[in-house]
Amino acid sequence: MTKKVIVLGEVREGALRNVSFEAIGAAKKISVGGEIVAVLLGESIQSLGAEMIHYGADRVVTVEHPHLKSYTSDGFSQAFMAVVESEKPDAVVFGHTALGKDLSPKVASKLKSGLVSDVTGIEGEGDGAVFIRPIFSGKAFEKVKVKDGIVFVTVRPNNIEPLAHDASRSGDVSSISVDITNLRTIIKEVVRKSSEGVDLSEAKVVIAGGRGVKSEEGFEPLKELAKVLNGAVGASRGACDADYCDYSLQIGQTGKVVTPDLYIAAGISGAIQHLAGMSNSKIIVAINKDPEANIFKVADYGIVGDLFEVIPMLTEEFKKLKAN
Amino acid sequence: MNIYVLIKRTFDTEEKIVVSGGKIQEDGAEFIINPYDEYAIEEAIQVRDAHGGEVTVLTMGGEDAEKQLRTALAMGADKAVLINIEDDLDELDQFTAAQLLADYLKDKNPDLILAGNVAIDGGSGQVGPRVADLLEINYVTTITKLEINGSQVNIVRDVEGDSEMIETSLPLLVTAQQGLNEPRYPSLPGIMKAKKKPLEEVELDDLDIDEDDVVAKTETLEIYLPPKKEAGRVLQGDLSNQVQELVQLLRTEAKVI
Numbered sequence: 001m002t003k004k005v006i007v008l009g010e011v012r013e014g015a016l017r018n019v020s021f022e023a024i025g026a027a028k029k030i031s032v033g034g035e036i037v038a039v040l041l042g043e044s045i046q047s048l049g050a051e052m053i054h055y056g057a058d059r060v061v062t063v064e065h066p067h068l069k070s071y072t073s074d075g076f077s078q079a080f081m082a083v084v085e086s087e088k089p090d091a092v093v094f095g096h097t098a099l100g101k102d103l104s105p106k107v108a109s110k111l112k113s114g115l116v117s118d119v120t121g122i123e124g125e126g127d128g129a130v131f132i133r134p135i136f137s138g139k140a141f142e143k144v145k146v147k148d149g150i151v152f153v154t155v156r157p158n159n160i161e162p163l164a165h166d167a168s169r170s171g172d173v174s175s176i177s178v179d180i181t182n183l184r185t186i187i188k189e190v191v192r193k194s195s196e197g198v199d200l201s202e203a204k205v206v207i208a209g210g211r212g213v214k215s216e217e218g219f220e221p222l223k224e225l226a227k228v229l230n231g232a233v234g235a236s237r238g239a240c241d242a243d244y245c246d247y248s249l250q251i252g253q254t255g256k257v258v259t260p261d262l263y264i265a266a267g268i269s270g271a272i273q274h275l276a277g278m279s280n281s282k283i284i285v286a287i288n289k290d291p292e293a294n295i296f297k298v299a300d301y302g303i304v305g306d307l308f309e310v311i312p313m314l315t316e317e318f319k320k321l322k323a324n
Numbered sequence: 325m326n327i328y329v330l331i332k333r334t335f336d337t338e339e340k341i342v343v344s345g346g347k348i349q350e351d352g353a354e355f356i357i358n359p360y361d362e363y364a365i366e367e368a369i370q371v372r373d374a375h376g377g378e379v380t381v382l383t384m385g386g387e388d389a390e391k392q393l394r395t396a397l398a399m400g401a402d403k404a405v406l407i408n409i410e411d412d413l414d415e416l417d418q419f420t421a422a423q424l425l426a427d428y429l430k431d432k433n434p435d436l437i438l439a440g441n442v443a444i445d446g447g448s449g450q451v452g453p454r455v456a457d458l459l460e461i462n463y464v465t466t467i468t469k470l471e472i473n474g475s476q477v478n479i480v481r482d483v484e485g486d487s488e489m490i491e492t493s494l495p496l497l498v499t500a501q502q503g504l505n506e507p508r509y510p511s512l513p514g515i516m517k518a519k520k521k522p523l524e525e526v527e528l529d530d531l532d533i534d535e536d537d538v539v540a541k542t543e544t545l546e547i548y549l550p551p552k553k554e555a556g557r558v559l560q561g562d563l564s565n566q567v568q569e570l571v572q573l574l575r576t577e578a579k580v581i
Contacts, residue, residue: 229581
């Protein structure tokens with residue numbers, strides 16, 4: 001049976017995040033040809049609707065309100081639930097981002113539904129859809145099915161294929177007005193620490209440093225390389241505990257779980273708790289002075305050497321490549 | 325202040341996961357308090373010490389979880405409650421867990437509820453916000469700083485590496501992110517005292533909830549291990565040649581650049 005699926009598009013700094021297009025890809029599998037309705041919430045976001053349609057949404061519903069300029073769970077849940085009430089979907093898909101993680105449990109609670117979060121793969125379609133998600137931060141996986149109620153999933157960035165972009169697709173972009181009241185959270189200020197470059201969980205390339213980086217300044221060559229590859233910088237718990245970097249960069253079972261196309265581990269020994277956070281990356285490169293380091297056991301390519309020699313050489317080599 | 329902490333018993337982060345017959349093998353594994361919940365316990369103790377009141381740690385599961393509750397009491401929590409579902413519920417999901425916890429909490433009038441932002445086993449991060457929604461109180465997730473003045477609360481929240489400065493008020497549920505504090509280790513006197521602190525056990529029958537209201541909405545069909553990664557190639561030769569070869573391989577063989 002076909003299913004009507006609502007996808008929440010996520011806007012950051014005036015642009016749609018990639019994971020929103022991947023969420024449409026997931027919705028396509030769940031819908032079995034049913035209608036896919038993209039929802040955009042914000043202050044002035046109407047113009048972004050077309051892009052969701054180019055990536056496969058059939059129609060877009062927007063809610064615009066000054067109170068939706070910044071994300072709050074109260075504001076966004078009121079707006080989203082208003083759309084749910086008018087659209088009556090069979091399924092809902094969000095990205096598993098900071099916003100998605102914060103909002104989805106509240107919406108699921110209001111829908112009295114289950115919620116399969118952090119989905120990395122989908123088998124089957126429609127009522128038979130089975131969702132694959134990592135448990136123990138990727139040390140194992142589980143296959144989950146929804147038994148009852150609305151099918152609600154959040155998809156991890158970088159894992160579900162988006163549909164091909166098709167600029168010839170067109171569809172209706174409508175808006176509904178929602179009275180947004182009683183916001184219990186006021187955001188006074190946002191301090192951007194990650195303003196340099198790409199978000200760690202969405203990055204296609206991650207350059208991570210461990211204890212071998214030795215100091216805060218030691219991360220500089222990694223940042224240089226990340227810049228050239230349009231990637232993000234991450235770290236092991238060892239590097240964070242030693243205060244070489246902020247905890248927000250930590251990758252591992254405590255910390256972030258990342259699955260980029262390319263993961264370069266520099267000066268990371270490869271403790272089991274770190275491997276849990278990155279071993280499902282597509283390609284892993286290890287750079288370590290110690291040939292016995294555990295990280296080489298999961299690496300596709302390894303270089304035994306000093307990261308302070310190897311990383312700058314790699315940066316130069318990639319620069320040359322880009323110049324050609 | 326009436327403070328509750330939601331905790332979960334989880335596998336130690338150093339444990340390898342062994343699957344047989346589609347299920348996780350628990351025999352011989354070490355269990356701990358979910359690391360993010362330790363931050364929540366520590367913060368609860370600090371808030372109580374600054375503002376007075378009582379800290380109750382609450383968990384759900386089987387009798388095995390008493391050990392983790394005792395550890396929380398030894399850290400400095402005042403009371404512990406175990407919702408023992410061992411004999412009553414076979415299948416459990418985040419919907420079920422939130423229904424049970426919220427039902428227990430609904431007449432307890434908590435001022436502040438703390439939880440970890442995610443459990444390192446299931447990794448769903450749903451139960452805290454779901455409980456807040458069921459109790460109709462506000463929540464803030466992934467916090468790295470908490471300041472309470474009367475009923476006003478100032479929070480710093482981690483959002484993918486950025487920091488949001490937030491103003492809100494009690495009653496409130498917050499979930500802890502790494503960096504919130506340094507959880508203390510239980511002291512020896514703390515461990516001795518913990519043995520005498522109250523640990524209450526509640527069963528499904530003691531709650532005001534029908535079994536129909538806690539039927540799981542989702543079902544785990546299978547658990548499996550990811551394909552074991554083969555150790556790849558360690559490059560050889562002069563370092564600059566290795567670097568050139570690596571870039572070539574990433575382009576032509578791995579095709580990720």
